[in-house]
Amino acid sequence: MATAIGVDVGGTRVRVARVDAAGQVLVRLEQPTAGAPDLVCAQIEDLVHALDDATVEAVGIGVPGRVDISRNRMMSGGYVDLSSIDLGSILAKTFGRPVVLDNDGNMALYAEHAIGAARSAGTAVMFTIGTGIGGAVLADGRILRGRAAAGQLGHLTVDSNGARCLCGRRGCVETTSSGTALAGHLAAAGLPAATSVDKLLEESRNASAAAGSVLAAWAGPMRFAIDTAIAAFDPEMVVLGGGLGAAMHEALAQIPDEAVWYRCPVVPAALGDRAGVIGAGLAALSRQG
Ligand SMILES: [Zn+2]
Secondary structure, eight states: OOEEEEEEEOSSEEEEEEEETTOOEEEEEEEEOOSSHHHHHHHHHHHHHHHOOTTEEEEEEEESSOEETTTTEESOOSSSOOTTSOHHHHHHHHHSSOEEEEEHHHHHHHHHHHHSTTTTOSSEEEEEESSSEEEEEEETTEEOOTTTTOOOGGGOBSOTTSOBOTTSSBOBTHHHHSHHHHHHHHHHTTOOTTOOHHHHHHHHHTTOHHHHHHHHHHHHHHHHHHHHHHHHHOOSEEEEESTTHHHHHHHHHTSOOOOOSOOOOEEEOTTGGGHHHHHHHHHHHHTTO
């Protein structure tokens, strides 16, 4: 059976899986992200090589930042910035198979639409919450592209006087509600840097004011971003994915809801943080057809 290798390049971890046409993960690997672009490129080559076999027809790679899929090139990066290298061409040359690049949020929503939480949806919005915050929009059953790179929902503004973002603006939701931002909220509250989000959620349920205020600082602005996305796209659902998606979903449930016009179900990703590799594999297979 035809398979593809899906790669999900995160700010903290690089995940790789060999995936069949049904989206089933046959084998997978992950490592801490190597760092500099040439090191990450070599790391991806090694990981893809480790999973390669005769069934592999294509390689799909999800990367943070803006990707122009018509040129198979990155326009900018995120916490990992690979835009200085032609990753698609390098891997296609190494492996002799087609290589497709896309934004990591788009790959995750592709998987959630194919076999996950947005399976039945024609219109959906996804936020992927990890080291940074990615996003993607499904409109009429297809990933919304805009001119090239629509769906950068981590850069919705939630505080015009907020911290400077990688994108050059201030107060994007990535600066308040990513994993990186959570570490900042913990430090500001004087809590240990190693405090897990699950521990915070547990302490907050037990009426810890410190844990509750950290979670409010982290998840409160996310509510603004979700409401803005709902106002813009009127989706059937908002899917929260990435390594912290389920925790964000739980944290939002502890924050009082306001009666606004723009509402729809907000659900955790069904595929968890495997959505990125599964979507990359499925997208690589589908673009060969
Ligand atoms: Zn930004």
